[in-house]
Amino acid sequence: xxxxxxxxxxxxxxxxxxxxxxxxxxxxxxxxxxxxxxxxxxxxxxxxxxxxxxxxxxxxxxxxxxxxxxxxxxxxxxxxxxxxxxxxxxxxxxxxxxxxxxxxxxxxxxxxxxxxxxxxxxxxxxxxxxxxxxxxxxxxxxxxxxxxxxxxxxxxxxxxxxxxxxxxxxx
Numbered sequence: 001x002x003x004x005x006x007x008x009x010x011x012x013x014x015x016x017x018x019x020x021x022x023x024x025x026x027x028x029x030x031x032x033x034x035x036x037x038x039x040x041x042x043x044x045x046x047x048x049x050x051x052x053x054x055x056x057x058x059x060x061x062x063x064x065x066x067x068x069x070x071x072x073x074x075x076x077x078x079x080x081x082x083x084x085x086x087x088x089x090x091x092x093x094x095x096x097x098x099x100x101x102x103x104x105x106x107x108x109x110x111x112x113x114x115x116x117x118x119x120x121x122x123x124x125x126x127x128x129x130x131x132x133x134x135x136x137x138x139x140x141x142x143x144x145x146x147x148x149x150x151x152x153x154x155x156x157x158x159x160x161x162x163x164x165x166x167x168x169x170x171x
Contacts, residue, residue, distance in 0.1 A: 005060045008037050010053065012067040016076035016150050016158075025162045054167040057136040063098065063168065066131040067148055075153060082147040083132040086165060096140035096170040101132045136170045143167050 011032040019028035031053035057063060067078040083101035088094040107128040115123035132146075145165045150158040 004058075005062065006037075006058070007062040007064060008033060008055060008057055010055070010063065010065045012065060012078070012080065012146070012148070014067060014069050014078040014148070014150070016069040016071070016078065019150065019162070020076075020159055023159075025164050029164055031166060054169065056169045056171055058171050059136050059139065061136045062133060063136065064131045064133045065101075065146060066129060069150075076158065077151040077153075077155075078148055079130065079151060080132055080146055080148045081161070082145075083134065084145050084147075086143040086145055088142065091143075094140065094142045095138065096136075096142035096168065097138040098134040098136050098142060098144070098168065098170070101134040101144075103130055103132050105130050136168070139170045141167060141169045 013030045013032065015028045015030075019025065022028070033053060033055055037055045037057065055063075065080055065083060067080045069076045069078045080103075085098055085100075086094065088097075105128050108126050109129050110124040111127055112122050112124045114121055143165050144167075145163050147161060147163045149161050152158055
């Protein structure tokens with residue numbers, strides 16, 4: 001890949017308590033990305049921190065999605081279970097495309113914590129992160145659906161499976 005290829009990381013934050021209490025998926029989601037990737041035409045909930053985040057990418061750019069809850073997965077865990085490009089003709093004309101998103105598990109990611117029992121006062125625990133990845137292909141706007149579940153500390157699913165459908169513009 002050329003040096004111009006970018007990796008765009010999209011962090012999906014879920015207010016798990018709000019979602020459990022209301023069932024309002026759009027109201028429970030805020031998506032974050034590097035500000036330079038936000039589409040210049042995005043407004044309102046399509047912008048940074050919105051549930052319909054609309055980003056700009058170039059053909060060949062890599063898009064990665066991962067989820068967390070506002071408690072940083074302390075007592076409720078958000079896990080993306082699927083990402084799919086939507087029908088390019090449903091609700092409009094969306095000629096952009098991306099490769100089929102696939103999930104990856106990356107083990108050994110350190111999570112630091114304060115520890116008075118060690119010099120420097122910082123220890124770590126290693127975790128495995130799951131993220132979904134796709135490559136932007138053909139120019140144009142596209143919409144996609146991401147599916148996620150909420151889990152408790154014992155990995156029991158809380159409530160139903162949830163979906164939402166933001167946008168990407170491939171330039």
